[in-house]
Amino acid sequence: MRLTLRGTAVLVVSLFLGAAGFWGRYPLFLLLAAAGLVAVVAAVLVTFRRVGVEVTRDVYPDRVERGSQALGKLKVHNSSARWQRGFLALDTAGGFERAVQVHGLAPGASRPYDYHLPTPVRGRMPVGPLTLSRTDPFGLARNSLTVGDTVTLWVHPRSYPALARTGGFPRHHHEGRANEHLRGSLDLRELREYQPGDEVRDIHWKATARTGTLMVKESADPDQPRLTVVLDTRASVFAFEEAVDVAASLLRSAALAGHHARLLTSCGTDLATAGGPLAARQLLDQLCLVQQGNAGTLWSTVRHQGGCLAVVTSGTADVSELSGLRSRYSSIFLLALAPNAGHVPGVRVLAAADATAVVALWNEVRT
Numbered sequence: 001m002r003l004t005l006r007g008t009a010v011l012v013v014s015l016f017l018g019a020a021g022f023w024g025r026y027p028l029f030l031l032l033a034a035a036g037l038v039a040v041v042a043a044v045l046v047t048f049r050r051v052g053v054e055v056t057r058d059v060y061p062d063r064v065e066r067g068s069q070a071l072g073k074l075k076v077h078n079s080s081a082r083w084q085r086g087f088l089a090l091d092t093a094g095g096f097e098r099a100v101q102v103h104g105l106a107p108g109a110s111r112p113y114d115y116h117l118p119t120p121v122r123g124r125m126p127v128g129p130l131t132l133s134r135t136d137p138f139g140l141a142r143n144s145l146t147v148g149d150t151v152t153l154w155v156h157p158r159s160y161p162a163l164a165r166t167g168g169f170p171r172h173h174h175e176g177r178a179n180e181h182l183r184g185s186l187d188l189r190e191l192r193e194y195q196p197g198d199e200v201r202d203i204h205w206k207a208t209a210r211t212g213t214l215m216v217k218e219s220a221d222p223d224q225p226r227l228t229v230v231l232d233t234r235a236s237v238f239a240f241e242e243a244v245d246v247a248a249s250l251l252r253s254a255a256l257a258g259h260h261a262r263l264l265t266s267c268g269t270d271l272a273t274a275g276g277p278l279a280a281r282q283l284l285d286q287l288c289l290v291q292q293g294n295a296g297t298l299w300s301t302v303r304h305q306g307g308c309l310a311v312v313t314s315g316t317a318d319v320s321e322l323s324g325l326r327s328r329y330s331s332i333f334l335l336a337l338a339p340n341a342g343h344v345p346g347v348r349v350l351a352a353a354d355a356t357a358v359v360a361l362w363n364e365v366r367t
Helices: 005-024 027-047 205-211 240-256 277-289 320-328 355-364
Strands: 054-060 063-065 070-077 087-093 096-102 110-117 123-127 130-135 141-147 151-156 187-193 215-220 226-231 260-265 270-273 308-313 331-336 348-351
Touching (some): 005 027, 063 277, 070 096, 087 110, 087 123, 151 277, 226 240, 240 260, 240 308, 260 277, 270 277, 320 331, 331 355
Parallel strands (some): 226 308, 331 348
Antiparallel strands (some): 070 110, 187 215
């Protein structure tokens, strides 16, 4: 328990009035001093006992788009045998605060409370811990208690409906890294021992007879659809959040369609996924962490090949080198957040002022 700023001021003024009334023999000053001291003592007595309830807080969902709202869910339970007075629960989310007025609870009673958490900024937002405070009616004293853990709310960039545009590019089984197995065709990549869950039709009977151990074929698809998105994260890029929204829209649609999707940034990020809802979440989580910086160059990260390449930038970057990548990808797109982006030979340029318009142009392209 401690006095608030108001309570401290009332205490100091009361003592000053008491001293002045005593030495100057002013009954009115003495009366005012006594009233102030009684108010401070009463505030201390009212708030002396701490909040004696059990409070749990959940955040739902744990991942939302920028600008959407998440819910904080409080559950307050009075496990004591006495009535608990109401109090104020204060929760913090990033740089924002949310106050919830909790009403009095009878012994053994529980009550839920819901409140909105604002998400105007992309990134990982820490939520909590909770501060439970009880004050007197005049706000002279406060008794605060910190409870609960800090949880993380992932604020993803905005995603607009986008076509899952990917391109196939002939690749042989020996190309690519070891974790980029392209499965689904008769292009044999390797033989390995049988594991529970493998298809019986994939058993390589000749190798099994030769080794005495069940061996399974690992096949690769040399023409599997894939999308590579290069996000320009250099400090010279303007409208950066809009650029992140464009990249999120393209990658999310491709991953949810089951296509291979890769995120590259000029600051060195390289995340390759095999498609699916989990892949979409991984890509959006990574985009939560992407920040602008001066390190790296735009083209040093483009070391792979195959499928469709989409470069997202503000339109101020030197994009002349894109033409040199034409032989490595089935199609190349330049998505520029600038209405006056120039022409690049062999590259489809989609230029607009914001992310919504750029994604709309992406959806209008017919291949």
